[in-house]
Amino acid sequence: MSDPTAPLSFRADEIDRAALDQLAAVLDLQAARPGIRRLREWSHAALHVQPGESALDLGSGTGSETRALAEAVTASGRAIGLDPNPGMTFLAQERAAAEGSTAQFVIGDAYSLPFPDQRLDVVRSERVFQHLSEPDRAVAEVVRVLRPGGRGVIVDSDWGTAIMHPGDPLVLQKIMDVMLAHTANPHSGRLLPGQLTAAGLTIEDVGTEALIQDPDDATGPLVQMMAVAAVAEGAITEAERVALLEQLNAAARSGDFHMSVTMFAYLVRKP
DSSP states (O other): OOOTTSOOOOOOSSOOHHHHHHHHHHHHHHHTSHHHHHHHHHHHHHHOOOTTOEEEEETOTTSHHHHHHHHHHOTTSEEEEEESOHHHHHHHHHHHHHHTOOOEEEEOOTTSOSSOTTOEEEEEEESOGGGOSOHHHHHHHHHHHEEEEEEEEEEEEEEEEEEEESSOHHHHHHHHHHHHHTSSSTTHHHHHHHHHHHTTOEEEEEEEEEEEOOGGGTTSHHHHHHHHHHHHTTSSOHHHHHHHHHHHHHHHHHTOOEEEEEEEEEEEEOO
């Protein structure tokens, strides 16, 4: 394993910049949602990161929260963002450099954190565990790298709480069933407490917010993806897909649209 006091580097041999920028734009749009902003504010307040500490942002994406951690630890500490996507790591590094941030970024995954045992003061993770088929392994890694007394905030969605309105209830259920089947860990939000405590962590507080989609997203990328996948699986017909999108568009114009999923945040401490 690498020493977190050694310089970090990244490689991006082949980056489709257009696709990367599109993904970053989606993440930036989500970050602007009131629910995300409030939960991130709660997370940072709960972690109460101090100057001189070592902090890991697990699944750092565009690096916005890693930069916030870097500001909190100051030049006397260290904030590291880890992400499995080389292109996103490249973009996060670019943004940090443009802002003069001391945040550092490394390519890696949640199952094998590149840090020695008991080295970090803080671990933060947002909407990562829903994508993990073996979340217990990732929790064990968080426990391994945290110092005794170290703390973390794990934020994740529970797609079993998703609501979409209006639409034929049977069609909506079939679409959601397909999405749940294609998500590695769709009920992460409700499962995390058991996984975290079983690994020896103590849950000290819980935060929650609904991520509410804007009416402009009534037939946006997420809805389109879900509907197309349901047609491809044979769960709904193409005619049902078209009818649903038309209904959602009409609802958005009239103010009768709602789409949300609940996120949960767990403040934990290693005894």
